[in-house]
Amino acid sequence: MKLLHISTFVLGAILLSTSVRTSQKQEVDWENVPNDVIEQLADGPLSKVYSVGVWINPFYLRGDFDGDGKPDYAVLVYSIKDHSKGIAIWLTSQAKFIVLGAGNPFEPRGGDKGDFEWMDLWQVYSKKPVEPGVEAGPPPKLIGEALSVGKSESASGLIYWNGKKFVWYQQGD
Numbered sequence: 001m002k003l004l005h006i007s008t009f010v011l012g013a014i015l016l017s018t019s020v021r022t023s024q025k026q027e028v029d030w031e032n033v034p035n036d037v038i039e040q041l042a043d044g045p046l047s048k049v050y051s052v053g054v055w056i057n058p059f060y061l062r063g064d065f066d067g068d069g070k071p072d073y074a075v076l077v078y079s080i081k082d083h084s085k086g087i088a089i090w091l092t093s094q095a096k097f098i099v100l101g102a103g104n105p106f107e108p109r110g111g112d113k114g115d116f117e118w119m120d121l122w123q124v125y126s127k128k129p130v131e132p133g134v135e136a137g138p139p140p141k142l143i144g145e146a147l148s149v150g151k152s153e154s155a156s157g158l159i160y161w162n163g164k165k166f167v168w169y170q171q172g173d
Contacts, residue, residue, distance in 0.1 A: 028052045033060065036090055037073055040097055046088070050077040050102055053085055056122060063124040066161045067144030068093045074122075074147055079103040084115040087122075087147070087159070089166065100159065100166055122149045125158055133157070136170040 030038055037060065040046045052059060053076035060075040070092040077088045079102045086102025100106040101116045125148040130139035142160055148171070150156025156171045 028054060028059065034062075034071075034073060036092070036095075037075055040090070041075060041077070041088065046097060046099075049080060050086075050088060050099065051080055052076065053078045055085070056120060061122065061124050061147065063145035063147070064127075065089060065144045065146070065166075066091050066093055067127070067142075072144075077102050085117050085119070086114065087116060087149075089147075091161075098166060106166070106168070116149070118151050118155075119149050120152050121156075122147055124148070125160075130158060130169065131171070133170045134173050140167075140169055 030042055041052055056076060060073055062071050062073055065072040072092050073090040075088045078085045082103060084103045086100055088097045088099045090097050101114045104114050106114050125146040127142045127145050132139050140160055143163060144161050146158040146160035148158055155173050158169045159166050
C-alpha cells in the first residue's frame with residue numbers, strides 16, 4: 001500500500017511538471033506584432049535565416065532607438081542555422097532590421113561571440129542621462145532610447161545607437 005501511495009505521488013508530480021512546462025511554452029501570436037516586423041520576420045527574406053524568439057516576455061519592444069521621433073522595434077530572434085540568440089532592431093528611418101548576435105558579431109560582454117543566450121531580461125531605457133558603468137569608461141550621451149539588457153542578479157548593459165551603429169555600454173556585473 002505504501003509503495004502504491006509513493007508511486008501515485010511520483011506520477012502526479014511528473015504529470016504536473018510536464019503540464020507546467022507545456023503551458024509555459026510560448027508561440028508567436030502574429031496578430032499582436034507590428035506590420036513592419038511581420039513583413040520581414042514572418043514573410044520576408046529574414047525569415048529564411050532567423051526565427052522570432054520567445055524566451056523572454058515580451059518578445060519585442062517598441063522605442064525610438066535612433067532619436068528620429070518614429071517608433072522602432074527590437075525583436076528577440078535566433079539563428080535557424082545554429083540556434084544562437086540575438087536581437088533584431090527595426091529602424092523605421094532605414095526601413096531595415098539590424099541583427100545583433102544570432103551569429104552576427106556583437107560581443108557585449110567580451111566573448112559571447114554574438115550569442116545572447118545569457119540574456120533573460122530586457123526593457124526600453126528612456127533617453128536620459130546614463131549612470132557610469134562598471135569599468136566601462138564615461139557614460140554615453142544617448143541620441144535616442146536604448147535597450148537595457150541583462151541576466152537576473154548578474155551582468156547588465158545598454159545597447160544604444162551612436163549615430164552609425166549599435167554599441168554596448170556595460171552597466172553592472
